Amino acid sequence: MAAQKRAVRVGVAAIIPDAQGRVLTGRRKxxxxxxxxxxxxxxQExxxxxxxxAEREVLEETGLDVRALTTVALTNDVFQDEGLHYVTIHVKCKKLNPDQEPKVLEPNKCEGWQWTTWAELREILGKPDGHNQLFLPIVNLLLExxxxxxxxxxxQSLQ
Structure with a gap:
């Protein structure tokens, strides 16, 4: 059996702030x-x-109509245990309808959506097991x- 060639993949993370500056997060499943x-x-396809x-994934996962505005960061995310390597492009998006709320449209992939402050994300990261509570691209985004x-x-943008 031939060895499978490892490849770096491109992931896109949509950062969607609400009017209070919180961002949409969901628990992966x-x-x-x-x-x-x-x-x-x-x-990325x-x-x-x-x-x-970013716009497609948000619509598929949450039902939210968003407009991608700018690229805010890149992270290099190596999942050692899984043998996966991603470059994640973090894209700021804006809800087109400010009153629209997210729905769980892929219940096999997400337990639920919630609006989270950056301070709450940093607080999680600061806990002894914080790296195990946040997805690696968020960990790297906050650390970098x-x-x-x-x-x-x-x-501001990377572009």
Missing amino acids: GSTGSGRWAFPGGH FGESYFQC NSDIERTIDSG
């Missing part, structure tokens, strides 16, 4: 990072832009971007 809090998102990917809220609020 049934795949890599199961039981951990993550942003909506997924794999061939021929798809990362903005298109100490002022991510300001970056998102200011509309």
